[in-house]
Amino acid sequence: MDIVQEPNAICQTENNSISHDSDKLHPILEKLILKSIQDAKDGKGISHEEMMRRVKLRYPFLK
Known part of the structure; x- marks a missing residue:
């Protein structure tokens, strides 16, 4: 009785x-x-390097 099922309408599957x-x-x-x-x-x-630079500036404890 406690079975989880995906709705077919949302997932567009049959x-x-x-x-x-x-x-x-x-x-x-x-x-x-x-x-x-x-x-x-x-x-x-933006490049990966630029993103990592921004993250390290914003969160310095992540070094």
Whole structure:
């Protein structure tokens, strides 16, 4: 009686089976991937080194 089940409507699955078809992506996921690729090409991101520098400045106890 205490079994947890995922709702099929939210996960868009039938009978709790997950498709492993790598050729099909959810349209929203595809848009997000394309946007992140474009952001990277436009130079909107920061490097790992810059992020680590910012973290160490903000949280000096993490050295």
